[in-house]
Amino acid sequence: MTSGVVRAAYSARAAEYTSLFGAISSTHPADRELVLSWAQGLSGKVLDAGCGPGQWTAFLHSDGVDVQGVDLVPEFIETAKQFCPDAQFSVGSLERLPTPDHSLAGIFAWYSLIHTPPAGITRVLNEFARCLKPGGSLLLGFFAGPAGESFPHAVTPAYFWSLEEMSGRLQEAGFT
Incomplete structure (x- = not known):
């Protein structure tokens, strides 16, 4: 799945997606608690x-x-800027983040890699590693299942990852 296909699919359904999932109240309270606990342990900028x-x-x-936030979909970035005008947002690819080397305390990637095919996941994880400070932290959400198996997603096909396979890919990218 190319980033162009993913961008086009989400662009076409951006308003619908935002109305269904664009409020924090649509997330599970346990997820909010986990994310806050993770972020409160960081010192510095988070992406x-x-x-x-x-x-x-x-x-x-x-x-x-x-x-700060980055997303492939311009419509999402426009909505995000209206929703949270005090934060910085930019359109960009997870494979080429608009971030200097070793500048982030944390990267939050909550189900944002689900459309990245197995052949491209290492590139994204290497990019995350490039951007994190030594000792930086990654909080990654994904669908657990048979590694690399695609499944129909409401917007465009997505991929499962087993915990073992994702852990191995993270270690290959330098995460511990």
Whole structure:
């Protein structure tokens, strides 16, 4: 799945996606608790990688986290800027983040890699590793299942990852 296909699919359904999932209230309370606990342990800038319409970025920002968002979909970025005008947002690819080397305390990638095919996942994880400070932290959400198996997703096909396979890929990219 190319980023162009993913961008086009989400662009076509951006308003619908935002109305269904664009509020933090649409997320599970346990997820919000996990994300806040993770972010509160960081010192420095956090990137919401694949921020969508910015609900998680705004949630983290409201808790005092120095967070910025990046997403492939221009419509999501426009919505995010309206939703959280005090945070910085940009259109960009997770394979080429608009971030200096070793500049982030954390990267939050909540189900934003689900459309990345197995052949491309290492490239994204290497990019995350490039952007994180030594000792930086990655919080990654994904669908657990048979590694690399695609499944029909409401917007465009997505991929499962087993915990073992994702752990191995993360280690290959330098994560511990």
